Amino acid sequence: MAGDAREALLDRCVSFLKEGGFSQLSLREIASGTGTSHRMLIYHFGSREGLLTEVVRRVEAEQRAALAALATELDDPVEVSRRFWRHLADPALAPAERLFFEIYAHALFDRSWTKSFRASVIAAWAGPVEELFAQLGWDRPEARRRARLSLAATRGLLLDLLITGDRDVLDAAADLFAQLVTAPPPAGACAAGGVSISPCAAERSPVRARGVRTDVVEVLEARI
Amino acid sequence: MAGDAREALLDRCVSFLKEGGFSQLSLREIASGTGTSHRMLIYHFGSREGLLTEVVRRVEAEQRAALAALATELDDPVEVSRRFWRHLADPALAPAERLFFEIYAHALFDRSWTKSFRASVIAAWAGPVEELFAQLGWDRPEARRRARLSLAATRGLLLDLLITGDRDVLDAAADLFAQLVTAPPPAGACAAGGVSISPCAAERSPVRARGVRTDVVEVLEARI
């Protein structure tokens, strides 16, 4: 099948790059690490940049898959958050996550081959997570800021875990965050002026209704 | 003075690398970007790796300086957190922060020249911030996890800000986090079993006592 070899080669490249990063690797090094010649990498991807572009696309796709998995079982929100952290903290995912952050670093400097990454790295997640918070009863602006905060905290914790390996403290920290970000506000907060920090007028108990769950899953899947 | 030229050159290198990163830059490119020759970089730093090692040390030093600044005015904890975020979100700091995260990415792959970075990137901050929470009345394990969470959330928010530039949402998110992580727990939480999530038996109002403030500043400065 046409393009079949290319896909297989890309697979091998991505898993090879997960091991040691790509920043300091030449085409030839990548080639020999994936059992091919630099000639073939150029043939299939046009240039080193072309290869990196495709690698980035792959990593993006993996992210979207993770996002889809997140949505499969919506239950108690604290539990969703915990399960997601437990998933991310799996050591088997560490190489992929390192690669993710390496790409992120290059994206910060606007490298052209990170364009699609820049476009999706926040946007693809913020929407669905915002939806989750909205379903919990927070109004839009509040759901939005909680979503962004959750995304940031999760990635920050992951960055810490990847470099220190302090699983216990970070599990505890992730747990605490899940509680904090989903907990109802202290009594009396509704009366306070300024920005709303709680879903005062809405129902606050864990969402279990079938209808709601389906809605959220649909929202998530529509983005994939 | 001996080594004077070297320091000046290192200064120029660091500020040059903040602009566009270093991953894809050769010695010669760095040299011409800092008005010298690649011969001089080798002369002063021994090798490309040697140069990067020194650059990393510089960035670490800047981090420690930022940490020291954080400690200067301890007041209402929410206010401290806000001020710190406002400081980090300053666009003038963005280049330095991009460089920080680029180094972080390389550190994830254990590059030898990131050794000192790996050792300090979490440790240098976790201790002092833990101290802050401890002064607020949380017990040690709780202070520790709150510190790690705060560090993670801050860095995650920064990563988001650097790539999206969505200042408003992220200011709001940072604000929310400051409230959440310092707020007293919902009534009745003390009775619940398991890990303590609140300073139940301790005083909870903002720390303003002169004695306490001095203690924390000392702890922070001892690390610099």
Next chain:
DNA sequence: TCCGCTGCGTACCATCTGGTACATGGACTA
């Protein structure tokens, strides 16, 4: 005055870089 040290320029090196030219072989199609 001579010495040694810091700082720097020029020229050079073997090796590696991304990329190209060209030939070839197998598989499917007409």
Next chain:
DNA sequence: TAGTCCATGTACCAGATGGTACGCAGCGGA
């Protein structure tokens, strides 16, 4: 059977790479 297309190997290229050899100017101290 002839033609076409995907995939691949060998060989090559000009230029860049990190690093070295060597020389030299200035300057402070003996």
